[in-house]
Amino acid sequence: MSKGDKVVILDFWASPFCARVKIALEEKDVPYVSNEEDLFGGKSELLLKSNPIHQKVPVLLHNDKPVTESAIIVSYIDEVWPSNSLLPTCAYARAQDRFWADFIDKKVFDGGRSIWASNGEEREVAVKDFLEVLKHLEEALGDKEYFSGTGDDFGYVDIIAIPHSAWFLAYEKLGDFKVEDHSPKISAWIKRCLEKESVKNVLPDPEKVYQFVLHFRKMSGLD
Ligand code: GS8
Numbered sequence: 001m002s003k004g005d006k007v008v009i010l011d012f013w014a015s016p017f018c019a020r021v022k023i024a025l026e027e028k029d030v031p032y033v034s035n036e037e038d039l040f041g042g043k044s045e046l047l048l049k050s051n052p053i054h055q056k057v058p059v060l061l062h063n064d065k066p067v068t069e070s071a072i073i074v075s076y077i078d079e080v081w082p083s084n085s086l087l088p089t090c091a092y093a094r095a096q097d098r099f100w101a102d103f104i105d106k107k108v109f110d111g112g113r114s115i116w117a118s119n120g121e122e123r124e125v126a127v128k129d130f131l132e133v134l135k136h137l138e139e140a141l142g143d144k145e146y147f148s149g150t151g152d153d154f155g156y157v158d159i160i161a162i163p164h165s166a167w168f169l170a171y172e173k174l175g176d177f178k179v180e181d182h183s184p185k186i187s188a189w190i191k192r193c194l195e196k197e198s199v200k201n202v203l204p205d206p207e208k209v210y211q212f213v214l215h216f217r218k219m220s221g222l223d
Pocket of ligand 1: 012014015016017039055056057058068069070071
C-alpha cells in the first residue's frame with residue numbers, strides 16, 4: 001500500500017465497534033482521520049451512501065472506497081497492511097479466532113444492553129446471562145496472556161473484544177456486580193490490554209460511557 005493512502009473512519013466516540021477499527025489501525029501504525037457522526041441528530045450523507053444497508057458506523061473509507069462491519073474491517077486492515085499480523089497464519093488457528101470473534105459479536109454488546117436497558121427482574125436475568133458469557137470467555141482465555149492465536153500476542157480476538165470493556169462500568173453499576181469478582185482472568189486481561197498504547201489511545205473513559213448510558217436510559221423513559 002502506498003504512503004499516500006487516504007484512511008477515514010465514520011466514527012462514534014462511544015462505539016465499541018468503531019474502537020476496534022481504530023485500535024487495528026493504531027496497531028499497524030496507519031494514520032487515519034476520524035469523522036464523528038451525529039447518530040441521534042442526523043447521519044451524514046456520506047454514511048448513508050457508504051453503508052446504505054445498515055446505515056451504521058463504523059465505515060472505513062480506504063481511498064474513498066467503503067468497507068463496513070467492524071470484524072470485516074479489522075480483517076481487511078490485516079490483509080492490506082500485513083506487517084504486525086493480527087490473525088494467525090495457521091488456517092485452524094484463524095478459524096478458532098473467528099469463532100471467538102463471532103461469539104463476542106453475538107453475545108457481549110447485546111448482553112450488556114439487556115442489563116442497561118432493563119429494570120427489576122428482567123435486569124437480574126440479564127446479569128446472570130452476561131456472567132455466563134464472561135465465564136465462557138474466561139475459560140477460553142485460560143492461562144493465556146491474550147485471546148488470539150497462541151495467546152502470546154495481542155491480536156484479532158483481543159481487538160474485537162477489548163472495546164466492550166469500556167462499557168463494563170455501566171453494566172456493573174446498573175447490574176450491581178463486579179466483573180472482577182466473577183471473571184478475574186478477564187479482569188487481568190483488560191488491565192493488560194489497557195497498558196497497550198493502541199488501546200489506551202482509543203478507548204473512551206468508562207465513566208463517560210456510563211453517563212451516556214444514564215442519559216440514554218432517561219431519554220428512553222427507563223428512569
Ligand atoms: C455493529 C455496528 C453498530 O451497532 C459492526 O460494525 O460490527 N455489526 C456492526 N453501530 C452503531 C453504533 S454502536 O452501537 C450504530 O451505528 N448505530 C446507529 C443506528 O443503529 O442507527
